Amino acid sequence: MSGGATWDDLAPRVLAGIAMAVVGIGALVAGGVWIAALAVLLAGLMIWELAAMTAPARPGEARILGLLAALAMVAILWRHAPLMLALVALPGVAGALRSRRDRIVFVIYATAAMIAAYGVVALREGLGLAVILWLVAVVVASDVLGYFGGRMIGGPKFWPRISPKKTWSGTIAGWAGAALVGLAFTAAAGAPGWLFALSALVAFAGQMGDIAESAIKRRLGVKDSSRLIPGHGGVLDRFDAIIGAVLFVILWGLVLPLPQFGG
Structure with a gap:
């Protein structure tokens, strides 16, 4: 989305995001x-x-x-x-x-x-807890930096026929945010040094999950999967990236070793 886009949805989006984060992180930790x-x-x-x-x-x-x-x-x-x-x-x-x-x-x-x-x-x-917190942090960082990067920088669209709001600037900002999460977990949790690269790949998988859900909605002619979450639409609208990221990590784990934390 271009830099001139309105920010009217920011407040409900942030408040709903905080509520979801409290519930989600609480469940993950417990x-x-x-x-x-x-x-x-x-x-x-x-x-x-x-x-x-x-x-x-x-x-x-x-x-x-x-x-x-x-x-x-x-x-x-x-x-x-x-x-x-x-x-x-x-x-x-x-x-x-x-x-x-x-x-x-x-x-x-x-x-x-x-x-x-x-x-x-x-x-x-x-x-363990560290792995799932890393995955969620990657998706959240990719989404947040992608949101602000796309709105503040704008520029060419990533895939306009399917998701007209997504820009290359937001997409790349999301990869960068995910890589920074990987570096943070490497420094703080003893994760392997290559985690920053895997984090960017997980972010890309999450973005593809977002694109897939957008394509389905576009074919069906609907804007949101439901209206359950203010500023976010439905549960699928909020967790579509998680679907892509989790599926990618599962497939990765079937072929290659998953990162170990605290080693």
Whole structure:
């Protein structure tokens, strides 16, 4: 967005961001049942929003699919068994049994959202608090610096056909912010020296998660996934970058070692 853009949404955006940060960081630090409860809540709300967007004439069905997603997440987190992980696909498959816009996209994105919700818990409980705090800090830094960099500097658009507000200046500012987070964790938490580069890659994955959700909304002709969060739109609007970042970290961990902190 150009430097002449208004800042009217800044106050509600900041206040809602603070509230989300308090709840989110509190759950991450507490771990256990609290982070599990957050994952269940996010799974249910994200699937509800996606179902409502792709079949707006059936709001009751969207609520049922959101509840199904929450229950599936409870089952997954209760057992942590490989077979139970297949339940991440349940809401998407169930929602595709009836006609809706972009049925295949619905299945893919719903499954990605479920994997990300589970991944937050798995990373927190499996690798420790520092890893998940690093990931969240990377996404937040990328989002904040991207927001202010894009508005203050402006310039060419990153992908105008899909996300007309995003600029190259904001995108690069987001990478820089993420790299600085990586350097800070290297200095303060004993993380490996290459964390700054991985942080920039995670930021890029988060930006692609944002772009993916923007593309879906553009195809469906909606501005926000819902109006739950003042200044932010819906839960998917706020956590789309987390979905991309968590999926990237999971895939990275399947091939290459994830960073170890405190070593």
